[in-house]
């Protein structure tokens with residue numbers, strides 16, 4: 001019985017070739033990819049079916065209170081660092097800071113992954129300064145959203161500081177008020 005199920009999944013010829021080739025070079029990611037391709041469409045045992053509301057509820061309950069291992073937390077964090085959220089990049093406040101930096105002839109890079117610790121909005125290599133433009137809502141600014149405290153930001157800043165990089169955070173409302181003044185006071 002088990003053998004039959006296995007044969008059914010191996011019907012897509014080209015993906016099994018991918019899998020074999022991947023095994024030869026020992027690439028786990030390619031093996032996973034090939035497996036995922038094999039399980040797509042009508043090859044998937046769930047093809048054309050839907051989980052019932054009751055099954056969905058059970059699946060949700062089964063996940064409750066489960067914690068991820070430190071290893072998978074680390075992997076998720078790395079994945080997020082290397083796949084930054086594009087929706088919130090180059091926002092109007094970031095554009096304002098970029099303009100202010102350009103006015104001062106400061107060399108900078110945008111959206112930089114620093115040492116796999118944090119993705120910073122701006123990095124000024126010459127000064128070893130990272131600038132983060134924090135949205136009032138998402139980062140819980142004390143003036144507008146005091147109830148949304150973000151401890152994680154502080155952890156990131158401390159980790160970068162240990163590596164000799166100063167992190168400067170500007171609030172959205174300050175940037176909107178006068179971005180040039182913020183940069184002038186910094187450099």
Ligand SMILES: [Zn+2]
Pocket residue numbers: 136141142143144145171172173
């Ligand atoms: Zn604010």
